[in-house]
Amino acid sequence: xxxxxxxxxxxxxxxxxxxxxxxxxxxxxxxxxxxxxxxxxxxxxxxxxxxxxxxxxxxxxxxxxxxxxxxxxxxxxxxxxxxxxxxxxxxxxxxxxxxxxxxxxxxxxxxxxxxxxxxxxxxxxxxxxxxxxxxxxxxxxxxxxxxxxxxxxxxxxxxxxxxxxxxxxxxxxxxxxxxxxxxxxxxxxxxxxxxxxxxxxxxxxxxxxxxxxxxxxxxxxxxxxxxxxxxxxxxxxxxxxxxxxxxxxxxxxxxxxxxxxxxxxxxxxxxxxxxxxxxxxxxxxxxxxxxxxxxxxxxxxxxxxxxxxxxxxxxxxxxxxxxxxxxxxxxxxxxxxxxxxxxxxxxxxxxxxxx
Numbered sequence: 001x002x003x004x005x006x007x008x009x010x011x012x013x014x015x016x017x018x019x020x021x022x023x024x025x026x027x028x029x030x031x032x033x034x035x036x037x038x039x040x041x042x043x044x045x046x047x048x049x050x051x052x053x054x055x056x057x058x059x060x061x062x063x064x065x066x067x068x069x070x071x072x073x074x075x076x077x078x079x080x081x082x083x084x085x086x087x088x089x090x091x092x093x094x095x096x097x098x099x100x101x102x103x104x105x106x107x108x109x110x111x112x113x114x115x116x117x118x119x120x121x122x123x124x125x126x127x128x129x130x131x132x133x134x135x136x137x138x139x140x141x142x143x144x145x146x147x148x149x150x151x152x153x154x155x156x157x158x159x160x161x162x163x164x165x166x167x168x169x170x171x172x173x174x175x176x177x178x179x180x181x182x183x184x185x186x187x188x189x190x191x192x193x194x195x196x197x198x199x200x201x202x203x204x205x206x207x208x209x210x211x212x213x214x215x216x217x218x219x220x221x222x223x224x225x226x227x228x229x230x231x232x233x234x235x236x237x238x239x240x241x242x243x244x245x246x247x248x249x250x251x252x253x254x255x256x257x258x259x260x261x262x263x264x265x266x267x268x269x270x271x272x273x274x275x276x277x278x279x280x281x282x283x284x285x286x287x288x289x290x291x292x293x294x295x296x297x298x299x300x301x302x303x304x305x306x307x308x309x310x311x312x313x314x315x316x317x318x319x320x321x322x323x324x325x326x327x328x329x330x331x332x333x334x335x336x337x338x339x340x341x342x343x344x345x346x347x348x349x350x351x352x353x354x355x
Contacts, residue, residue, distance in 0.1 A: 108151030
């Protein structure tokens with residue numbers, strides 16, 4: 001009998017201590033799988049380190065930083081994040097809060113998020129440590145959000161019909177919350193409007209992009225009616241508003257309260273319909289900014305000389321925050337990669353008086 005044939009005894013137990021060919025193959029396969037799993041786990045852990053979710057805590061009253069929505073691919077996508085205003089291209093701190101739109105001033109934050117098994121929009125009021133102090137359920141999809149310089153007045157806009165300002169059938173709902181009294185106006189469309197010096201009433205009036213001045217009473221906003229948009233100035237305590245000019249959307253008041261940056265419809269085409277302008281409120285003189293791309297955003301002020309805004313990358317997908325001088329000179333540049341919805345964390349609020 002050959003040695004290969006004499007491999008078992010009468011009980012069927014192996015007599016040769018060596019491994020069969022089949023067994024050796026199985027061992028090699030299992031070893032390869034273990035190694036592959038180990039390497040994959042290491043790679044995934046490494047990727048998790050670079051694209052992690054929360055990486056630290058955010059304090060909204062820390063001056064010298066910019067709050068924004070993180071849009072970098074990975075676990076941190078959609079979270080609130082901050083970077084140094086002096087080094088916006090540096091390391092970012094990503095917090096736990098998820099927001100579709102957010103803003104902050106004077107240590108108070110607002111976060112709009114659409115969530116839930118039956119999706120709904122929730123508006124969260126945040127304290128300096130990003131803890132929720134109040135939550136409001138809102139109709140529609142998150143669109144605009146602002147906090148007054150003192151942190152007292154919060155405003156937000158949602159799309160309740162349609163999903164773009166380019167559509168003729170869109171409808172918005174804008175709400176205002178006074179954090180000092182807790183009073184919420186869930187829809188400001190009932191505010192008496194003066195258009196062209198005359199009282200105006202129409203069923204198609206829509207407000208959006210409310211921005212309060214330093215007195216927490218005067219506000220600027222957009223109103224749309226009859227197929228046209230207007231910049232309006234309002235008095236919250238008197239509950240009145242009047243139009244200042246046509247063709248102005250999503251105003252944002254400068255730190256000194258003398259100018260607003262807004263988007264102006266310059267083209268009937270859906271490809272590049274808007275351009276950013278700055279309006280001097282005393283002279284009503286407008287200045288086109290150097291940014292020639294169409295910007296569908298409520299721009300914010302980085303400082304008294306510079307505005308910042310979200311800009312899509314186009315066919316490549318993704319968003320970045322860009323900045324450009326407010327006097328129309330210079331060249332736009334990327335301020336923060338993979339980001340939208342920027343706001344300066346000013347700690348003590350903005351100086352300035354309303355006009």
